[in-house]
Amino acid sequence: MSSRAARSPDRPDPADLPPTYDFRAAEERWTRHWLESDTFRADPESGREPYCIVIPPPNVTGSLHMGHALDNTIQDVLIRWRRMQGYETLWLPGTDHAGIATQYVVEKRLAEEGLNRQELGRERFLERVWAWKDEYEATILGQLKRLGASCDWSRTAFTLDEPRSRAVREVFVHLYRRGLIYRGEYIVNWCPRCRTTLADLEVEHEEHDGKLYTVRYPVEGGGSISVATTRPETMLGDTGVAVHPDDPRYRDQVGRTALLPVLGRRLPIVADPWVDREFGTGAVKVTPAHDPDDFELGRRHGLGLVKAIDEDARMTAEAGPYAGLDRHACREALVRQLQAEGHLEKVEPHRHAVGHCYRCETVVEPLVSRQWFVKTRPLAEPAMAAVRDGRTRIVPERFEKVYFHWLENIRDWPVSRQLWWGHRIPAWTCQAGHLTVDTEAPAACAECGSGDLVQDPDVLDTWFSSALWPFSTLGWPERTRDLEVFYPTSVLVTGYDILFFWVARMMFMGLEFMREVPFRTVFLHGLIRDAEGRKMSKSRGNAMDPLEIIEAVGADTLRWSLITGNTPGNDMRYSSEKIEGARNFANKIWNAARFTLQNLADFEPSGPGEAAAGEARPDGLELADRWILSRYRRAAGEVTRLLDRFELGEAARVLYDFVWSELCDWYIELAKARLYGDGPAARRVAQQTLWQVMEGTMRLLHPFMPFLSEDVWQRLPRRRGDRETLALAPWPAPDAALADAEAESRMELVMAVTRALRNLRSEVNLPPTRRAYAVLRATSPEALAVLDGARDYVARLAAAGRLDLSAARPGQGPPPQALAAVVPGCEIYLPLAGLVDLDREIARLEKDLAAAATTLARARQRLGDPMFRSRAPEEVVRREEQKAAEAEELVQRLKARLAGLRD
C-alpha cells in the first residue's frame, strides 16, 4: 500500500475492468475530480514559465458546433501538453455577445411570440437578451467541460460583462482622443433587415445572374451619352456621369451636362481614370450616395449626394414619382418607364456579385450615413510590422500573405451599429450639438456646460470588444498580475476564416494598448465539412452535434476523430467512419490496458520509469523489451517534435501506429510467454517493461484522450511521488538511455522472418491452430545469433510447433516438400507434405524474384553512376550498397530455390 501513495479517492479499482471502456463513468469521474481539485487553476505566482491561451469566445447565439469542437480540442491538446511539460498554463475561457447575431435570434424568438423589440422597448428587450445569454452561456461552458477542456473556469469572461465593458470604454475614449476614432458621413453597407451598418467584411458577395441595363441619357445642347448599370433604380440618385479621360469616344462630352431621364436632374460629365473603358459603354452613371466607388469618385469631382434609397430599402422623396416604393419594385417600374420613353438602349444578361448580410443574408444596400469609424492605417502598420519581424508568427506561414494583403488594402472600420445589444457608444451630445466622449456618463457638456445630454443610441461592433479580448480578459485596464505574467499570450488557435475579422484587429489593439503583440503564435486550422465536402450548417441540415457524438461514443473518441488526419490550415471532411476509427482505437487502448492490468496485479514498480530519470536500466531485459522501450522513446520524441510544430494530426498518427502496430501487435504478444509462464524473474522483467511503456504511453496519450488515459493511468501500479492526476504528470522527456538501434535492427529480422512464415502459412490456408514445422537457415553468423536468441518469438508468433534453426551451408538441399521464402539474413522453409502445389509455388517465388531483381537492377544502376557516388551523401550511398547486397542475396537464393523446384 505504501508504494501506492497519493492514491486519489477517485481512483478506480485496478481489478474492475469491464470488457469495454465505460467512457460515461470515466468522463463523469475525472471531470468532477479535476474541477474539485482545481487542477486547471493558473497561479501567476508559481514562478514557472507561463503558457497561456485565451479562448476564441464562442457566440452566445447557440450551442457549440463541430468547428468549436475542433478549435477547442486543439487548444486543449496544446494546453494539456504544456501543462505536463511543467509550464504554468492558463487557458482562459469565455463567451462573446455577438451583437447582431444574438439580437437577430432573440428577435426571431420574439416574433414567434408575436412580439417585436420596438413594442418591448430597449430595456425590456435587453432583459430578454440577457436571459438568452445566460441560458446559452451555461450550455456552452457545459459543452466545453464535456469535451474535456482544461480551462481555468474561475477566470471565465464575457465580452459584455462589466470588466470587459470598462475596457471597451477606455479604448474608445483613448482612440477618440488620439484621433483614431472619428464620426462622419460616409458610405457604409446597410442591412435593411437588421437595420444596421455592416463593415465590408460582414458583407458576403455572391455571384448572381443579373442584367446589365444600358440607358441613354440626353446631353444638353444635343446628343446623348449611354451608361451601363446593373442597378437601374439607383439612377434616381445619380449626380454625375463619368468617362475615362483618355477615351476618344467621349472626349467631347467631358464638361457638358447630361440630363437624368424621368427626373431631368442635371448631371455633370466628368473624366476620371478610375472608369473602366472596357466595361459596358465606357461611360458610367455616378451615384455617390449608393455606391462606394461612386462615393469616392463623387468626392473627387465635387458631385453632390442624393440619397434615393432609405434605411428600409424604400425609395426616398428624391426618387420623385417612385418615392415610397421598395427598391425591387422601383426597378421594375422604372425599367418599364425607361423603355416606354425610349431611354432603354438594351438589356443583357450579366453575372455580378451581390452583397448579402452575413447574418441574415438580406441584400445589402450601400448608403451614406453618419457613423463612427476607426482610422485603421495607423493601427495596421504596427500590426504588419509585428508579423514581418516575427514577433507574431502565423502558422501555417502561407496565411501571412493573406494577412498582409488585407492590411495593405484596409479601409477605415465603421464601428457603430444600429443595434441595442452591445456596448453603448460612450458619446453624448448636448442640445447645442456638442459632442462629449468619456468613459463614464458626463454630468455636463464638455464644451458648453449644458447638463442636458443624450447618449448616442448606437452600440459598438462586436469585433471591437473581441479585439481587446487577449488583454481585457486578463484584467486590463487594471495592471493586474495576470496581465504581467500571461501577456502576450502564447498562442491563438482559430479558424482561418476569421483572420481578418478578429486576428488582425486583436493585433491592432494589443499593439496600441499593451505596446506588445497579443500572441506569439497564431495557429490557424481549417473548417469541418461533411462527408461530401460541404460546409456544415444548421440550415443545410448536415450539421453534426458534438454533444450527440460525445453521448454516443465519448469525448475522447470525438477528440481523436477531429485531430487525426487534420493538417494545419486545411479543411477536413468529417464522417461517421472517422468516428468509428477513433472509437476502435480507444477500444484498442482499453483492451491493451486491460491486458496489462490483468497481468500486473502482483506487480509493484521499482525500476526506473522515466519519471525517475537517471536510474539504470534493469537487468534481464530481453530483445523484445529493449526493442519496445526504444520504439517508445522514438515515438515520444516524435510526438513531442510534432506537437512543437503544431502538427497535431501527425503526432496522433505516430501515437496510433506505435500503440497499435508495435505495442499491441508485437510487444504484448511477445510478453505473453513470460507473463503466462517462464518463472518469476522473467515474468517480473516483462511486467516492468510493460508497466513502463504503458505508463509512458498514457502520458503521451493524455493531451489527446484525457479521460481514457487518466482512467487507465489511475489503475496502473504507481510509485511514491506520482502525481495525483495524469493531467499534472510529467511529459515524457527524451530519454537517450532507451535508444537501442541494435535491438531495433535485430527485431526487424525477427519480424521479417515471422511475417514470411505467416505468409507461407496463409498461402496454403493453414489455420493458426495447426502448429507447423518450420526450418530456418540463417545466411550470416549475425543473423544466426539473433534468431537463435529469438526462436521462441518466431515460434510463438508464427504458430510453429517445431522450429529448426541452422546456418545455411553451401550446396545444402532444401527440406523435402517445403514452401520456401527468403528474407535478408535467412532462408525459410515450411515442409508441408501434400500441401505444396508446385506450380503455385514456382509462380510465387518468381514474383518475389522479379521484385528483388528490379530492386537490384535499380540499385546497381545508381551505384554504377560515378556522379551518384561523388555527389550523393555518403550515408545515401551506403544505404544503396546495403540495399544492393540484400537484393543480391535474395535473387541468388530465390534462383537457387527455383532451380531446385524445376528439376
Add this chain to the structure above:
RNA sequence: GGGCGAAUAGCUCAGCGGAAGAGCGCGCGCCUUACAAGCGCGAGGUCCCAGGUUCGAACCCUGGUUCGCCCA
C-alpha cells in the same frame, strides 16, 4: 481582376529531395484465453498533364488543366 489551397490506392487523406504510406473498403483464412470495435495474409498506384533544375523529383522551378476557397 488579384491571391490561396487541393489534385497520391475504389473512398477519405498523410507524406513534400534519397527504395510509394495509413484508415476505411475489397479478397482469402481465423471466435489463437486483452480486444470480432478483433487477429493473420493478400490484391490494388504513368503520385493531374507538359517542360525544367538535380547524381536523384510525388516532393523544388516554369507553364497548363480540373475542382474549391478568399479578396476586390
